[in-house]
Amino acid sequence: MGKGLFITATGTDVGKTYVTALIVKKLKEAGYHAGYYKAALSGAECIADSDAGYVKKVSGITQEDDTLISYLYKEAVSPHLAARIEDNPVELQKVTEDFRKVTEEYEYVTVEGSGGIVCPIRWDETCRLLLEDVIRALELDTVVVADAGLGTINAVVLTVEYLRQHGISVKGVILNHYTGDVMQEDNVRMIEMLAQVPILAKVKPQDTELSMDIGKLVSLFA
Template identity: 55%
Template sequence: MSIFITGTGTDIGKTYVTALLVKKLREAGVDTAYFKAAVSGNERDEKGGLIPGDAQFVKTVSGITQSLDTMCPYVYERAYSPHLASRIEGNPVAMDTVISQYRQLCKEYETVVCEGSGGIVCPIRYDETVIMLEDIIKALELPTLIVADAGLGTINNTVLTVEYMRSHGLEVRGIILNNYRKGDVMQEDNRFMCEKLTGLPVIACVGYNDSDLDISAETLIGICSQGGNL
């Protein structure tokens, strides 16, 4: 029982929403792990080691006890796409390592919530070996949820993301709108239009500083089921 979280772009709150998803599952009694194949834009600790910031945030918000070193196999300092960060810093992503670490988490935990890098069209490695984000989703055999900003432009961004994913054989189970303001006529229409034009449900709307998802744990567990246990 696992799910992959991607987004309509970078900096739309994908990690924040992922943390709330993990928190919801943990509070429902589901033994949940977090996984992100490659994370960029990280700071160093006092010993010079890179801290996977997204993983640290998810761990803090969700309350899971999973160790940081099992969450992200590839950690880069520069806030670039992983393919460029690894070209400069070394240690490019290897698919075998990603699959192996994910499989190990599947053995140890009931559910693994995986987070992508950037939007769906994200080069993870681009040298003699080409790995796109969609290749990782396919290799892990995971269904997906899309995080989108609730504001102006989200209809276009969400529909294009869904159509791209479908055309590349990826299963999308729903949409989560972030930065949502209930009662805002434009954002409520955005929600309506995203559902109508994609045929997908908006399963949750996340407001500023929300500490919980407005979705039942049972519904979320159902969405995460039947996927990803290699």
Template identity: 35%
Template sequence: MSVIVVTGTGTEIGKTVVTAALAATAVAAGRSVAVLKPAQTGVGRGEAGDVEEVRRLAGAVVGAELARFPEPLAPDTAARRAGMAPVSPAEVAQAAAKLAAEHDLVLVEGAGGLLVRFDEEGGTLADAARLLGAPVLVVAPAGLGTLNSVALTAEALRARGIEQSGVVVGSWPEEPDLAMRCNLADLPRVAEAPLLGAVPAGAGALDPAEFRAAAAGWLAPALGGSWDAEAFTARFAEPFTAAREA
């Protein structure tokens, strides 16, 4: 069974685009891929959600959504306010396992951060990952403040005995500031896990064909791509090293 759980350190940081890049890279390598969204919030009936966005960008991907709640809130809160049944970690694990029996790779994309509540019992994406025995890939923003949230997420994973496969920067700008450049070296240190990619800002707006052609170049070999963390970090860290030496 090959399942990767994709979480973030917060909302609107590029989880869906990173999930699409993972899917596109795997499809290009000839693997069958399914994407599971346990709880889609803030999207109404008939509107395109995260699964549809991944399929638009990545191509031949099977998509599944367990529940949809109209208000843009944590899944537990959104379900309660809508008078709908929440999704439990056990249901997420069961659905992912079923997809994994039929596909080479299953990507489970969470909502918000790792410990956002899914149900009234306090179940989280971390609980689903633990039930699956699946590694968790953390998507993080590039800028100031990300080190603390990445460290907290990593600590929560270690405390639960869950493997963290690494960190991917969800949106890397064309002109990164000092904090962003420094974070390339600091993120793997605070996460105690490798930096496994950096997706360019605005990648989700690319034509799908362009997105699919470029996706592998944003992800490290451990995720099926060709991105070189050491070279990428050196490229942006070098000017600041030179400035200090001068």
């Protein structure tokens, strides 16, 4: 069985998919048999045009499309609402089974979340499922992707504390859109002090490589 790591974020549009692609790419280029998985994805007509398709293209992995995602919705809304509109609710058993199949094939599997950590995956009369339930079911540790700019201290601390309070381990934070100005440097310092987690990497605009030691990256997977 391969090892896995869950990538979540402080919210939508902070660059979680972009950073995930860089992680998978770095693993692959270092010679590791790297795979990808996402439980539910909304807002795409097909896998090739989805976040999963983007990760596959950027990273260069050759994983079969139908193993990348368990549930693909066309509606560009939260997965729970897309599932209701399209009458195709997420089944946690299918998610765990699909993930295990990927880990049987790949050495290191990077799992991408949907939106921020408080993201409803299914919410109906018979089942209420949040993203945190998926993380716990897959028994994974997490890395939080956040924007490097204004407001990130609050967003990161709240996200990290939420994860901890719900029994989920946080390995660290990756800051996206990093330019290294005085405010962003202070954000790094304050996040590490207030959230008590390390800044694992700083991703600059247009970066095509993840500036992180490969040994350190591999050590995050469990």
